[in-house]
Structure formats: C-alpha cells, structure tokens
Amino acid sequence: MANVLIVAEQAQGALKKATFHALGAGREVAKRTGGKLYVALLGAGVTKAAEELASYGVEVRVADAPALEHYLAEGYAPVVAGLVKEVGASYVGAAATAFGKDLLPRVAAKLEAAMATEVLGFAGDGGAVTFRRPMWAGNVVAEVELGTPVKVFTVRATEFQPAQKEGPGSVVPVAVSVDLASLKTRFVSFKEVKSERPELTEARAVVAGGRGTKGDFKEVEALADELGAAVGASRAAVDAGWVPNDWQVGQTGKVVAPDLYVAAGISGAIQHLAGMKGSKVIVAVNKDPEAPIFALADYGLVADLFKALPELRAKIKAAK
C-alpha cells in the first residue's frame, strides 16, 4: 500500500488555500493506492496551522523550528525528504504554487524520484497511479507515468475540490536540525505586494487588463472593486511595469478559474488563455472584432474598454 504525503504551505502561520486543494488531490491518490494520507508542515510558529490541518482527518508531521521561519528550498528539501522516508510515502505532492514548484523538484532529486508538474487529474490505482498534465501551454494534455519508486507531483489547485473535514486527525512533531549557517542560500528580504482584494487564484470573479489599457488600470480596478473581484493582467501589462508580476495570468503566470473572468484590452494569446480558459463565464471587451479572445469568450463586446467598463460598473451598481 502506497502512502501519500502532501506538503502544506503557510505564511506567518496561516495556511494557503491552495494547500486544501492539494489535500483534496492527495486524498484522491490515497483512495487509489489504498494507502494512508499524511501532511508535512514546515515553518516557525505553526502549531495552530498544524491543528487546523489535523481537523481534516490526516496525520500531520510538523517541523516547527526558528531555522524554518523563512522558506528556503535548500533547508526545507532534506526535512521533507526525511519525512517521506519516515512515513513510507510513495507519492509526494503539493500545490503548483511558486513554493511547490521551487521545492518539490529539489525533494524529488533527493529521493531520486521523477516528477509531474501542474497535474490536472489521476488515473489508475495501486502503485501505478498515472498523471494527466498540460504541455505546450495547455495546447496538449499528456498522460504520464513516473517510472521511479517514489513519485512526486504538483497539482493545479483549480482542478481539485478542497478537502473536506473528515474526523479527527493527529499532530506528530518532528525534530529538525537545520543549520542555516551551513546552507549556501541566505534569505535577504521579502517585499509583499499588499492588496485588499481577494487572492487572484481564489477570487469568484477576476477583471484582467492587457496592453489595451495603455497602462491605465483605473477602470479595470474600479470594475473589480465593484464586483469584489481580483485584478489580473496579461504578460504585456506586467512586462511594461504597469502592474505587479503577481497579477500575471497565463502559462507562466497564475492559473485561475473564477465564475466570471473579464478580459479587457487583452488579445487572447494562447499563453494567456492557458491561465484562464477554465473560467465558467468569460467576457471579452476589445476594440478589435478579430481579436482571438472573442473565439473563446461567452460574451464578447467590441468596444473601447474606457467607455464600456465604467458603463458596466454603473449598471452593476444600479442593480444592487
């Protein structure tokens, strides 16, 4: 029976929502293998977070140490790899966030394991679970087998329901001996992009702007705020330095799947579509009737975004 270990992600002791989606995926794998589901939680001052995870009915192995305050792949990977061996896990997963994508390949290398990134779904059972994952900017979906005893994966959070609470679990502390001075990596600083808006990957609605905004995101942001939505952007808008990196939606940015996605002044390049085509309802506002985004949009409006967005915002406000 192949056990499953999911690596949780937290910041200042608060669990990331994506972790619960990864836990949902982990539960599915454990059902397929008939093994037990474990969670690894690393950090400093994470007791509360460990208890919260345990309430989902899993055994949480928690490494709580001052040396783990700032995440460093080099410091975290040996701890996770140690846990994999301790609990006898053959499947090791996490959410495909910046953290998961940085850490898990390093863990995999330590375990001489192969890895599948940004998994969309699973098939098979026992020791032979296979993975479905996107390639070529989501133009292709591949069915992948990992030919190593331990198999490592990250999951696309939007493709998995978050785990439900299932009876009491447990918290087992793990002793860690990470000597920061011996690492070749040193944490210097973190500059947070503060936002009052919902997180892009979790928001019920997203309003995104592209090069068509010409750098003026006021109307995009105002509509987002009226909707209680997050703000997204195309690569062109981020590259120009108009908005933070963190807002990029696409193949190499964030993958979102809200109920409503409004693309304003975005042409609809395949790399952008890769990050939002899973949205329930897509609205496109673009001056160019030939823009490729219209082929995909549920509701396309050929218009100047600077005229259409305020009008739409007024309508929404009036209807409240």
Place this chain on the structure above:
Amino acid sequence: MALKILVAAKRVEDPESKIKVKPDGSGIVTDGVNYKLNPFDEIAVEEALRLKEKHGGEVVVASIGGEKSVTEIRAALAMGADRAILVKHDGPLDPVVVSAVFQKLFELEKPDLVLLGKQSIDDDQNQVGQYLAERLGLGQGTFASKTESLESEAEQKKQPGLVLSADGKSLEVVREVDGGVETLALQLPAVVTTDLRLNKPRFASLPGIMKAKKKEVKELAASSLGVDLAPKVVVKKLSEPPKRQGGVKVADVNELFEKLHNEAKVL
C-alpha cells in the same frame, strides 16, 4: 572576479506555432512547426552576457538534443556567447536525465554559475534547475527577476538583474514568488533559473551571426557521459483538451449586463 557561466539552451517549438496532436496520440504534428531557442533560455543567455560584460569571464552554452539543436546553439552564440557544447541525444528526455547530464557538464566545466530557463515551453515541467541544484549540493535561485521593470532605465542600460557581491563570492537574486518579490543571496557556485521579467534579450547582430559560425561547438555523445539516459517521466499518450464553445457577441453594455444577470447569472 570574472565569472564563468554555463547556460542551458534548449530547442523547442516556436510559441507562435500552432500545436496539434497526431490522431493516434503518439506525439505532436511537427509539419509546418518552427523551432527556436526556448524563450526562457534566451533570457538566461542575455543575463549571462550582461554579467560577463560587467564582470568579465566566459559564457558557455550547452544543449542536449539531436543534431538540429545546433541551430539554437548558433543563435545563442550569435547573441554573443563564447563557445558551446552539444550533448547529442536522439529520443525522449526528461528533467531527471537532463539534470544528470548537466551535472556532468558542471563537473567538466566547473563554472561559477549555471543559468537555466525556469521552464521549457514544450514540456512545461519547471524542474531541471531545481534538480540540478540538489544534485550538485548548491543553492538555487529560481524564477529570477529584477526589481526594475522592463521599461526602466536600468533595463535600457542593459544592467544585469543578478547582483554579484563586492567580494565576488555570492550573488543576489530577486525572485518572483506568490504575493510579492523575494531576495536571496546565493553562495557561488550556484544555480539560477530565469523568469520573464529578468531582461529583454538582445537580437543577434549581423556581425554576431557571422562570428558565431566560427565559434567552437564541442559535440559529446550523451552515451559517453555515464548517465542513465532512460527517461523516468514516460508520456503514454497525448490528447487535445476539450475546446471551449464561445464566440457569442453582444451589441452593447446593456445586452452584456442583461446576459450576465439573467442568462449566466453571475451578476
């Protein structure tokens, strides 16, 4: 303080090309598809050149693939890299194998820094740099970016985003992570993978292209390196994702609002 930099250069399908799956799901249709240097690797080459321009040193390009990868190697040499290594291998590869080959190249070349793209735009795995750092026991700085935008003055002046310490022993890397931007200091040698905002790669000049023809491209057979070349990530079958049905246009904002409210019920 001169830096010797090993840069990865992978041949991939042009991101502008239309990718279609063969009817039997065994691969993609390659007819009419153009190839180019992986866009992230182009950024890695550019960064290596800027570091060399600032600190002196040597830029060595490495690619693993078939004979055709010479084209992408020449593209990197035309940008200004000094010499190249082609590790010849036909057939499927995966990050486990590629990182094992790069480990050998590291041992052969003993660079101060290995620069790779954060991801290949064909397999979209985003793994090789992290595997390599672990194999070599080095620090990793993935998703390297810079504080200034691509429209900034610093970018216009072609300044590197990676900052070498005064003693030349460590490198500061600004990383794009969720919720903000992180800075790490890596002891050299180190492994860095590039994100989109690190720099705008230069175009090769005509003299650059001419010079590239004369630069050394050493060919090594992958089988001569003593690494297991059997992929562990085995692609069984490819398919195309379900097509989204869209294409409906509305006449004006009134109709849009009405549809979103009454039909889609999202407002």
